[in-house]
Amino acid sequence: MSPPLPSAVAALLDQQEGDRVLLVDDVPDNLSLLHDALDEHGYTVLAATSGEAALARAAQGQPDIVLLDAMMPGMDGFEVARRLKANPATAHIPIVFMTGLTETEHLVAALQAGGVDYVTKPLDPRAVLARMQVHLQGARQARQTRQALDAFGYASIAVRASSGRLLWQTPLARELLQLYFGTVAPQTPAPVLAWLRRCLAEMDDGTPPQEPQRLSAELGARRLSFRLHHCIGGDDTPGPNGSSAAASGDWLIVMREVSDAAVIRSLGLAFSLTAREAEVLYWVVKGKINRDIGDILGASPATVKKHLERIHAKLGVETRTAAASMALTRVREMHPQWEV
Known part of the structure; x- marks a missing residue:
């Protein structure tokens, strides 16, 4: 596969920080039960008691995982999940539903809304923690990768x-x-x-x-x-x-x-071309015809033709093929890594 990212990036990827969990439930007793268990295991807990609050907390806090109650008054968990997945800023966050609904159609609805898993009520904190760990490893790696790539x-x-x-x-x-x-x-x-x-x-x-x-x-x-x-x-x-x-x-x-701005400048200096002549020659080297060059530069094909005639005179050649060949040779001398 591809070569590894630079060592400085790799070092940042190795840094660890406490996983952030967004806990969403309209029942205070459920929040308290899970909050204490998560806090005891070293998680940073964000809490919300409504769908609207959950969306705001997710956007602001960027949790690593969401534990989401399926049935809440107002905006239910299914709609919260759909909105989280529709928002590019939160679409990557895994969602584990917490639900007392065990009928197949409800579980299917949870997954279709964007959930990756579910736990059933009454909640057992040990089961919740176990299910979370299944999905947090990938979420943690993705978060650290984003941080490293952003930083560098x-x-x-x-x-x-x-x-x-x-x-x-x-x-x-x-x-x-x-x-x-x-x-x-x-x-x-x-x-x-x-x-x-x-x-x-x-x-x-x-x-x-x-x-x-x-x-x-x-x-x-x-x-x-x-x-x-x-x-x-x-x-x-x-x-x-x-x-x-x-x-x-x-x-x-x-x-x-x-x-390729540097390549265009090099062509101008090498052959004593004006800035526009250098641009025209660059696109000739790239295999473009006069009409295409005109579209790119915002000029008519006739104007491109006049530029090309002056280029031929300055290079001492008679055809665009000869001009392109001479220019390509010079560019590769000055920019060995350049690709047509």
Whole structure:
């Protein structure tokens, strides 16, 4: 798989802090019982007695897990869960329902609303703690990963391969996905999801594992690359078409943006071109025709043609192919890592 994150990031991932639990129940006795048990075991407990308060506490406190009463007056637990999962800031938080309803349709409703598990009332604190631990390990790892990536400026996202849902993203990733694709969480851009599933299919075909091919998206002279880093846990249900656990897991994707502004400046200096001539030559090297270059630069094809004629004269060549070849050779001398 991909090379590890830098050691400074890895060190931050190893840091531990008390897990935060949001406890939601409209019955004070239930809150008191569980609060004492959770506090005794070292958890930081946030409490709410209504659906509205639960949504506010979750957004502000960012708990690692939510223990949610299913039946409450006003906004019930099912609606709370749906709203938590619809909010990109809280969609990643696992929800364990607490319910006295044991009919199959109610349990199914809890899972469909976004719950990962349930415990039945009357509550046994030992059973609640045991069920929590099943889901906290993945939540803890995801939280620490987000903290590390945010701290070190990585643009990263986590995507659930089976559903295509974008589970969480760093602030920089949010900006880049909106800029390049016009999407917001929990929607994963279609090209990114298709690329992820291709990578997982290749990993599952029985051939020796190798570095998955990276995805690139371009925006003018800027390029955003996507690297599949590793599986961070997730869904136990089969993936699309009965595929393996890898194809249904949650995957960390690291993004990196590169601007070719330096390459364009280098072309201008190397061949004594104006800024606009350097841009035109850059896009010629990228294989664009005059009409496409005009669309990119906001100019007419005729204007691009005039720029290209001056470029040919300055480079001492007669064709765009010769100009592109000369420019590519010079760029690779100055920027060995640059890719067309």
